[in-house]
Amino acid sequence: MEQQFPFLPRHLAIIMDGNGRWAQARGLKRVDGHRAGADNVRVIVTECRRLGIPYLTLYAFSSENWKRPPAEVAALFSLLLDFLGTEVARMEREGIRLMVLGDVEGLPLAQRTALKHAMKRTAQGRDMTLNLALNYGGREEIVRAARRMAEAGLPPEQYTEARFADFLYTQGQPDPDLLVRTSGELRLSNYLLYQCAYSEFYFTPVAWPDFGVDALHEALRAYAGRSRRFGQTQEQVNGC
Numbered sequence: 339m340e341q342q343f344p345f346l347p348r349h350l351a352i353i354m355d356g357n358g359r360w361a362q363a364r365g366l367k368r369v370d371g372h373r374a375g376a377d378n379v380r381v382i383v384t385e386c387r388r389l390g391i392p393y394l395t396l397y398a399f400s401s402e403n404w405k406r407p408p409a410e411v412a413a414l415f416s417l418l419l420d421f422l423g424t425e426v427a428r429m430e431r432e433g434i435r436l437m438v439l440g441d442v443e444g445l446p447l448a449q450r451t452a453l454k455h456a457m458k459r460t461a462q463g464r465d466m467t468l469n470l471a472l473n474y475g476g477r478e479e480i481v482r483a484a485r486r487m488a489e490a491g492l493p494p495e496q497y498t499e500a501r502f503a504d505f506l507y508t509q510g511q512p513d514p515d516l517l518v519r520t521s522g523e524l525r526l527s528n529y530l531l532y533q534c535a536y537s538e539f540y541f542t543p544v545a546w547p548d549f550g551v552d553a554l555h556e557a558l559r560a561y562a563g564r565s566r567r568f569g570q571t572q573e574q575v576n577g578c
């Protein structure tokens with residue numbers, strides 16, 4: 339691990355906000371902002387893997403994003419296809435396992451097919467898991483987990499927090515240690531509601547297309563300076 343980070347998050351979750359404003363501030367179209375945002379996804383995935391962050395989750399399309407103009411929705415899905423087209427071979431080569439958090443079946447056929455193919459091809463990846471939250475909503479995930487748990491016919495005494503987590507999209511993964519939201523908004527926007535119970539939050543005014551390696555390092559340094567207590571006192575955490 340690099341010296342500048344005494345400890346890194348095991349799981350980093352990011353809300354990639356501000357593509358539209360980034361574009362508008364430059365006299366560009368919103369879709370240009372999303373394109374720059376997609377390019378930055380490549381940068382951040384590469385750096386997280388290089389640093390050795392084992393889980394990275396990116397909020398790429400929420401279940402509420404369907405309300406956007408159809409042309410913008412289509413552009414986002416087209417960027418997703420481009421991304422998969424250029425990145426899957428590299429992910430496979432570099433040991434990056436791709437997973438989707440969200441309702442894949444509700445995605446357009448081409449994207450659904452490409453995602454399933456990409457997940458299959460990268461399934462053996464051991465160096466990093468890249469979760470793309472797509473057609474994802476945190477409340478929907480919790481309700482879905484409750485329904486699946488009931489369908490599994492578990493007796494009430496097995497309704498525990500640990501067992502419940504097995505029915506979430508993030509089954510088997512650690513909870514996010516650090517949640518980053520770019521572009522100045524101070525909201526969770528229905529993202530990983532169950533999993534972020536004890537996450538550290540980092541908000542930055544930097545728009546997602548400008549959130550490059552240096553900005554990521556700044557967030558990681560801020561995280562390394564946090565004192566995580568999980569409900570305990572500082573003395574208990576220090577072991578005195």
Ligand code: FPP
Nearest residue numbers: 354355356357358359375376398417418421
């Ligand atoms: C929020 O910015 C961003 C999104 C809703 C989409 C994020 C998508 C990408 C970064 C590109 C595609 C993803 C992949 C994985 C290739 P916003 O447009 O709401 O920003 P605004 O608040 O400034 O309008």
